[in-house]
Amino acid sequence: MFDPKWIRDNPDAFDAGRARRGLPALAATVIDLDGKRRSTQTAWQEMQAKRNELSKQVGQIKSKGGDASAVMAEVASLKDRMAEAEVEEQKAAAELDALLAQQPNLPVADVPDGADETANRIEREVGQRRNFAFAPKQHFELGEALGLMDFAAAAKISGARFVVLKGALARLERALGQFMLDLHTAEHGYTEVNPPFLVKDVSLYGTGNLPKFAEDLFKTEQGHYLIPTSEVPLTNLAADEIVDETKLPFRYTALTACFRSEAGAAGRDTRGMIRQHQFWKVEMVSIAHPDESDAEHQRMTKCAENVLAKLGLPYRVMTLSTGDMGFSSQKTFDIEVWLPGQGMYREISSCSNCGEFQARRMKARCRKPGEKGTRFVHTLNGSGVAVGRALIAVLENYQQEDGSIVVPDALRPYMNGLEVIRPHA
Structure with missing residues (x-):
């Protein structure tokens, strides 16, 4: 705004x-x-x-x-x-x-100009891609062969773009979420929040999802909306507030289910778990002092990178171009994880600095002690990271020739010590 x-x-x-x-x-x-x-x-x-x-x-x-x-x-x-x-x-x-x-935020000066993702700028590549002695498979081939990933059952229950995970894969997805929460709270200084999954339209207006992107949302008959990301409830914790600027930043993290209609995704990623109507994501949100949001943006991105580093997953960091960045963002770093089954990098985290754009919409301000004047805070959000896509990345990067999956060391404490996922584990 x-x-x-x-x-x-x-x-x-x-x-x-x-x-x-x-x-x-x-x-x-x-x-x-x-x-x-x-x-x-x-x-x-x-x-x-x-x-x-x-x-x-x-x-x-x-x-x-x-x-x-x-x-x-x-x-x-x-x-x-x-x-x-x-x-x-x-x-x-x-x-x-x-x-x-209806108008999007304006890009800051160092965002690359361009019409789409082809103009995105690579900032760094981290980690070594594994050399496979066999042709690596995609995650859905691996999951279905294990008998632990069932798209047909999900389609019978709910339709397309859903999945049923069973056994060790269901536990692995849960383990990933718990690992990320523990990392962000214990090492990165975020406060864990368990927010509502249903929000009012005013909350979605505050983050910029409404009115422009109503078709991407699921709305209940009672007028509530299912959250597309926990950025919505977490950022709105600051709505209509005037906070002591000396107490900033506020850093929040949450593990929630997210719901998206994928209205503009017809024909894209129709197989597998890349683009689902329902998925789990760990979100990071910062409510920052307006003079410190650039540094907070870099810090948030490093926190998301740390998740992938500890999981041993190769990735790269991109600065999105003006034609690829989101509606509310003034600058976005995307983290893309390497998927050997697809032979390409895919987005797993998007960390955005929205400046005062969302704060104006939700009237979120800060004030220096002893002064009457207020300033709009700056809001930032980032995936810390998308749990389903992290599951995909683990399956494809840790697959073995016999179709089994080695559990990354960082996740074994959450898997009761399980080291390898085999059929029907």
């Missing part, structure tokens, strides 16, 4: 930022709508002042025994005109707010 005053003062910068995202100029339209709202508001204030003045005159005239009917008629007329002006001002404000609510 943008401050209309900032757009009035910086129209060229606003339109230049939009151009980097491949969007048309909008500053003139915003300034025109804002001008109508402000002029109507000014007219209302002038009429209010005039009405107050005339009301005093009515009292003075009556106190002297005079006829105040003409002045009273003018006061009544002003009241009607003020009501009309108030409606016009509210209409103009609503139109302006609706327009701004």
